[in-house]
Amino acid sequence: MTVAKTSFLVLDCAEPEALAEFYASLLDAEIQVMSDPDFVELVGHNGVHLAIRRDHGYAPPSWPRPEDAQQAYLRILVALDDLDEAEREAVSLGAMPIDTKDSGGPRGVRFYADPAGHSFSLAVSPRNEPANRGEKAP
Secondary structure: OOOOOOOEEEEEEEOHHHHHHHHHHHHHHEEEEEEOOOEEEEEEHHHHHEEEEOOOOOOOOOOOOOOOOOOOOOOEOOHHHHHHHHHHHHHOOOOOOOOOOOOOOOOOOEEOOOOOOOOEEEEOOOOOOOOOOOOOOO
């Protein structure tokens, strides 16, 4: 018998409330404050479940980083016609665009840093993405 499970991504940062507000606005999610003041969960539509945890010694990820370094990042899917508007919204909330090697022209994936420095992307949902739009992570 398989044990029922669920999962979510946990982001470390210095100020979980502020980062939770950023992602709650960006993802149209609700903030759920837990009994532990250093841990905040976000629950939104379409299966969004994200947590923010205070790390008292937090240092943001470095950018640029070595080519062979591994790093997780959040990929947020949007419809092709909504990509430009999603980018404007993310930047207005405090996201900072990350330069990539292929940053010219229309792109199906765009990379950003959240206010705490974590990488995330806005990407065209695979159901709406034209062929041959493969993009590399930052």
